Amino acid sequence: MSKQTTTPIYILSGFLGSGKTTLLQQLVSYWQEQGMLPAVIMNEVGDVNLDGLLVQEQVPMTEMLSGCICCTIRGDLSMEIAGLIQREAPDVIVVEATGIANPMEILDGVTEAALYLKIDLKGVITVVDSAHLLDLYRNQKGKTFRLMQEQIRSASCLILNKTDRVSAEEQELLSSVISRWNEFASVLPSVRCEVDITKVLESLGNNPIDITFMQTEVHDQVAGIEQTTVEHDHDSSHQHTHHDHVMVYTHYLNGPVDSGEFESFIANLPREVYRAKGVLTFSDTASRFLFQYAFREPDFLRIRPQGEVPDVVVFIGEHFSKSAIEEGMRAMELR
Numbered sequence: 001m002s003k004q005t006t007t008p009i010y011i012l013s014g015f016l017g018s019g020k021t022t023l024l025q026q027l028v029s030y031w032q033e034q035g036m037l038p039a040v041i042m043n044e045v046g047d048v049n050l051d052g053l054l055v056q057e058q059v060p061m062t063e064m065l066s067g068c069i070c071c072t073i074r075g076d077l078s079m080e081i082a083g084l085i086q087r088e089a090p091d092v093i094v095v096e097a098t099g100i101a102n103p104m105e106i107l108d109g110v111t112e113a114a115l116y117l118k119i120d121l122k123g124v125i126t127v128v129d130s131a132h133l134l135d136l137y138r139n140q141k142g143k144t145f146r147l148m149q150e151q152i153r154s155a156s157c158l159i160l161n162k163t164d165r166v167s168a169e170e171q172e173l174l175s176s177v178i179s180r181w182n183e184f185a186s187v188l189p190s191v192r193c194e195v196d197i198t199k200v201l202e203s204l205g206n207n208p209i210d211i212t213f214m215q216t217e218v219h220d221q222v223a224g225i226e227q228t229t230v231e232h233d234h235d236s237s238h239q240h241t242h243h244d245h246v247m248v249y250t251h252y253l254n255g256p257v258d259s260g261e262f263e264s265f266i267a268n269l270p271r272e273v274y275r276a277k278g279v280l281t282f283s284d285t286a287s288r289f290l291f292q293y294a295f296r297e298p299d300f301l302r303i304r305p306q307g308e309v310p311d312v313v314v315f316i317g318e319h320f321s322k323s324a325i326e327e328g329m330r331a332m333e334l335r
């Protein structure tokens with residue numbers, strides 16, 4: 001039985017690896033401390049959900065894999081929201097979009113659901129990787145730059161994350177740049193998304209989404225990007241394509257690999273691979289690890305996954321050679 005109350009919905013946006021899951025964990029803990037039941041809709045471009053390993057088991061979660069909710073599987077979003085509300089009656093829902101999602105399209109998906117469900121779209125929180133944005137800002141071109149700009153423009157609250165990876169002057173420059181792009185959203189600088197969650201939620205209340213403004217002002221700017229990066233296929237939502245400039249390679253490992261060898265393989269990844277994540281067993285350490293790689297920075301977290309989780313690494317990027325990555329990985333497995 002679904003509750004008769006209105007369910008608030010938050011959209012988490014931000015480029016691949018910016019820190020969305022890191023923020024999601026904080027939001028979930030915050031709501032749990034308030035005695036609330038948060039639920040999560042996770043969307044991944046790859047076919048495995050590794051971020052799910054970072055969310056506590058008792059949090060109801062729906063996964064939308066192998067596609068991007070902003071385009072090919074957008075139609076499914078309102079059904080997922082409806083299903084979650086019916087099954088779990090959560091007090092609040094967070095939709096974590098893929099890093100390549102266009103928030104305008106997700107807003108469309110959620111508003112579609114609002115036609116027949118009692119939901120209240122609270123706003124878009126966009127997480128920004130400071131170092132990555134700085135790098136793209138200095139080049140001022142490319143689809144990734146425009147997409148990141150779009151994600152910033154559609155936010156009601158902006159988390160300027162990973163400030164540990166830029167200098168104080170660079171952080172100031174970024175703050176002024178993003179405030180110019182989006183003068184309505186609050187900007188909260190952070191390291192590992194450690195922000196005052198009450199401030200985030202308050203700022204959403206103060207900067208409600210003005211969909212009319214976004215449709216006229218922003219959509220015009222987005223139009224060019226959509227045409228070049230999105231394969232529109234609204235009729236066949238199960239044909240899982242995604243943004244055409246983004247590639248995903250999922251590599252299942254046959255066994256443990258040497259940690260040093262893996263680290264040097266990652267250090268030498270081509271620039272075109274800008275995000276990777278996986279679960280690994282190393283031959284020289286006892287534990288298993290959740291591996292992350294975002295904008296050239298690797299990270300390893302010791303984990304004890306519940307249930308069966310294969311050793312797998314997902315590589316995401318643009319125009320990289322899948323066979324070169326596969327060969328490199330296989331070579332490590334053979335040794």
Ligand SMILES: Nc1nc2c(ncn2[C@@H]2O[C@H](COP(=O)(O)OP(=O)(O)OP(=O)(O)O)[C@@H](O)[C@H]2O)c(=O)[nH]1
Binds near residue numbers: 161164193
């Ligand atoms: N140096 C640094 N690393 C961070 C910070 N915040 C998060 N990270 C790391 O960045 C990586 C990506 O973080 P996630 O929270 O998984 O990013 P995401 O946006 O959910 O990634 P996708 O779901 O793949 O788009 C992880 O290794 C985090 O530990 C930060 O402030 N500084």
